[in-house]
Amino acid sequence: xxxxxxxxxxxxxxxxxxxxxxxxxxxxxxxxxxxxxxxxxxxxxxxxxxxxxxxxxxxxxxxxxxxxxxxxxxxxxxxxx
Numbered sequence: 001x002x003x004x005x006x007x008x009x010x011x012x013x014x015x016x017x018x019x020x021x022x023x024x025x026x027x028x029x030x031x032x033x034x035x036x037x038x039x040x041x042x043x044x045x046x047x048x049x050x051x052x053x054x055x056x057x058x059x060x061x062x063x064x065x066x067x068x069x070x071x072x073x074x075x076x077x078x079x080x081x
Contacts, residue, residue: 003046003050003071003074004074006046006049006050007042007043007046010042010045010046010049011040011042013042014040014041014042014045018041039075043075047063047067050067051063054066
């Protein structure tokens with residue numbers, strides 16, 4: 001599966017999932033810290049799914065040796081890398 005196709009599918013899913021999940025967190029009695037991140041949930045999920053489909057056994061090596069080299073331009077927030 002291509003990176004763009006996977007990201008689009010995950011982004012569509014996250015558009016419906018995140019509001020309901022955030023509502024559940026806010027309704028619970030436990031205090032949860034909701035911190036904004038530089039990457040969206042769909043971008044994080046895309047990276048993780050691509051890692052599991054790769055031949056890398058270590059996420060750090062995958063991130064440094066593959067993602068930072070070949071897919072740096074695919075993520076708009078380049079400060080993360």
